[in-house]
Amino acid sequence: xxxxxxxxxxxxxxxxxxxxxxxxxxxxxxxxxxxxxxxxxxxxxxxxxxxxxxxxxxxxxxxxxxxxxxxxxxxxxxxxxxxxxxxxxxxxxxxxxxxxxxxxxxxxxxxxxxxxxxxxxxxxxxxxxxxxxxxxxxxxxxxxxxxxxxxxxxxxxxxxxxxxxxxxxx
Amino acid sequence: xxxxxxxxxxxxxxxxxxxxxxxxxxxxxxxxxxxxxxxxxxxxxxxxxxxxxxxxxxxxxxxxxxxxxxxxxxxxxxxxxxxxxxxxxxxxxxxxxxxxxxxxxxxxxxxxxxxxxxxxxxxxxxxxxxxxxxxxxxxxxxxxxxxxxxxxxxxxxxxxxxxxxxxxxxxxxxxxxxxxxxxxxxxxxxxxxxxxxxxxxxxxxxxxxxxxxxxxxxxxxxxxxxxxxxxxxxxxxxxxxxxxxxxxxxxxxxxxxxxxxxxxxxxxxxxxxxxxxxxxxxxxxxxxxxxxxxxxxxxxxxxxxxxxxxxxxxxxxxxxxxxxxxxxxxxxxxxxxxxxxxxxxxxxxxxxxxxxxxxxxxxxxxxxxxxxxxxxxxxxxxxxxxxxxxxxxxxxxxxxxxxxxxxxxxxxxxxxxxxxxxxxxxxxxxxxxxx
Ligand SMILES: Cc1cc2nc3c(=O)[nH]c(=O)nc-3n(C[C@H](O)[C@H](O)[C@H](O)COP(=O)(O)O)c2cc1C
Ligand code: SF4
Ligand code: FES
Numbered sequence: 001x002x003x004x005x006x007x008x009x010x011x012x013x014x015x016x017x018x019x020x021x022x023x024x025x026x027x028x029x030x031x032x033x034x035x036x037x038x039x040x041x042x043x044x045x046x047x048x049x050x051x052x053x054x055x056x057x058x059x060x061x062x063x064x065x066x067x068x069x070x071x072x073x074x075x076x077x078x079x080x081x082x083x084x085x086x087x088x089x090x091x092x093x094x095x096x097x098x099x100x101x102x103x104x105x106x107x108x109x110x111x112x113x114x115x116x117x118x119x120x121x122x123x124x125x126x127x128x129x130x131x132x133x134x135x136x137x138x139x140x141x142x143x144x145x146x147x148x149x150x151x152x153x154x155x156x157x158x159x160x161x162x163x164x165x166x167x168x169x170x
Numbered sequence: 171x172x173x174x175x176x177x178x179x180x181x182x183x184x185x186x187x188x189x190x191x192x193x194x195x196x197x198x199x200x201x202x203x204x205x206x207x208x209x210x211x212x213x214x215x216x217x218x219x220x221x222x223x224x225x226x227x228x229x230x231x232x233x234x235x236x237x238x239x240x241x242x243x244x245x246x247x248x249x250x251x252x253x254x255x256x257x258x259x260x261x262x263x264x265x266x267x268x269x270x271x272x273x274x275x276x277x278x279x280x281x282x283x284x285x286x287x288x289x290x291x292x293x294x295x296x297x298x299x300x301x302x303x304x305x306x307x308x309x310x311x312x313x314x315x316x317x318x319x320x321x322x323x324x325x326x327x328x329x330x331x332x333x334x335x336x337x338x339x340x341x342x343x344x345x346x347x348x349x350x351x352x353x354x355x356x357x358x359x360x361x362x363x364x365x366x367x368x369x370x371x372x373x374x375x376x377x378x379x380x381x382x383x384x385x386x387x388x389x390x391x392x393x394x395x396x397x398x399x400x401x402x403x404x405x406x407x408x409x410x411x412x413x414x415x416x417x418x419x420x421x422x423x424x425x426x427x428x429x430x431x432x433x434x435x436x437x438x439x440x441x442x443x444x445x446x447x448x449x450x451x452x453x454x455x456x457x458x459x460x461x462x463x464x465x466x467x468x469x470x471x472x473x474x475x476x477x478x479x480x481x482x483x484x485x486x487x488x489x490x491x492x493x494x495x496x497x498x499x500x501x502x503x504x505x506x507x508x509x510x511x512x513x514x515x516x517x518x519x520x521x522x523x524x525x526x527x528x529x530x531x532x533x534x535x536x537x538x539x540x541x542x543x544x545x546x547x548x549x550x551x552x553x554x555x556x557x558x559x560x561x562x563x564x565x566x567x568x569x570x571x572x573x574x575x576x577x578x579x580x581x582x583x584x585x586x587x588x589x590x591x592x593x594x595x596x597x598x599x600x601x602x603x604x605x
Contacts, residue, residue, distance in 0.1 A: 032361075099425050137266075
């Protein structure tokens, strides 16, 4: 199996579910009465290991769970947290829904886009370090504006805190 | 308590008593605070007796709909011929709501204990806790707590030495507001797209994996151990006059307010006290303009309506809105209502699962029309167009996401019409470049 990475070169798909990752998946099988129900956990494992979910990875997940690639793709694209394209080394999600919006979330987005060099939402910075996206309510509206940098949930972000925060993510 | 602020004297602190106390997160810390006594007691009772106790407490679902919890449990088949499931709804994605997150972050064992009691009461040996994908910290804390509860014998094949099996599995969501809807959640656990299902069949008949299932919200389940240990009568007495709304309620307050946070009050507390005394009122020099009391999916209240309301299920309805998830979004006189209503419509358009035409088209069109108004190209006819669309989106779809989009639009036009007029008349600078 091969796929095309962003720079256009063909890359061979190294299977994700081998060794320790395979063992983790086997443990998940015990948690659900069907293999299909292991799909979301399996997709999370792929993303943890590879940073995003490629076509060949979708094929591999389909195979281990006895599903079709088309079915798996349909599920992957339903959920906004699964990346179907490579993203920057650090992935930043900013809440801009109304409660945060009225507390200045749009200014936080502007500050992040400028300081990371991403320029626009969804784009990766030229150095490959960051991707910034806007997301809907992160469930922390009393701590506006919350952002997620990779798995780190950071509360009360204001534009002036942006440089300090970014510095923690080389 | 008004976490992250100290407890206010007017709060009634039950669920939030240990918010901020990290030791309460551990098994020993929880037991030292009286934890797992409710489960121990429950495991020595009959299933029916627990359901009756919860019924008698008057506890109603804290996820949004306010359905009586004991009654919901009683719909489960009496005899367990096929496996039953409990699902705990920890998807908390309703804009303005952030209470379940604090329960999981500070008192994970309260939730585990509540889930275990509920599972036993409905005849389930297995409970899935569905935690939204973005809640990385609650996930880590809950994982550790579940692991500890197994290691200490509170969960597993012989829960607290009772001979009864209670298993608990955490399931991570992956970014989709709609998965908070109970039937969408079941599909999501089954490894499918999170599309809501047509009801009937209801979950108690054919739910998760086609088997009898009960779904409850985190706050609902976290209240259950207290009801078991202190008794239904104690819980029922937590009420300021309206016996249909009992117990304490966590209220998330956000937006233009001095002290945003989670406050816990007895049902029936005047909303004015919550806003001005507990949460500190508006920012200096400002006044409140609008309050959305139940997460973003309910009608917007004016300041006058909010100040007149008693905070319980019926009290908020009397003032023209709904309690919903009790996420209070506070907007002061600096707020551009048209812009914020557009932002909410955009939320619903983004989150629609697109199964129903009225919802898919309605949320998208509503957003477009509001965008046009904000771009200075609105017309008088747009009012009727928005109201007609909303009418068409209400009560006609598989789930109520569609109705939820209409609620702020219709109430917004009715109560803040002059702000729309200002954009349409060109009396106000456009705030969007437009479509
Ligand atoms: C679009 C939509 C989103 C919902 N999101 C949530 C949610 O995030 N958390 C929740 O507990 N209930 C949510 N609900 C309500 C659930 O469908 C369900 O009523 C609730 O979990 C039942 O638990 P309860 O009886 O304890 O309140 C949502 C409903 C709809 C229609
Ligand atoms: S109302 Fe909207 S979100 Fe709900 S099922 Fe229909 S299309 Fe999906
Ligand atoms: S609206 Fe931003 S976290 Fe809820």
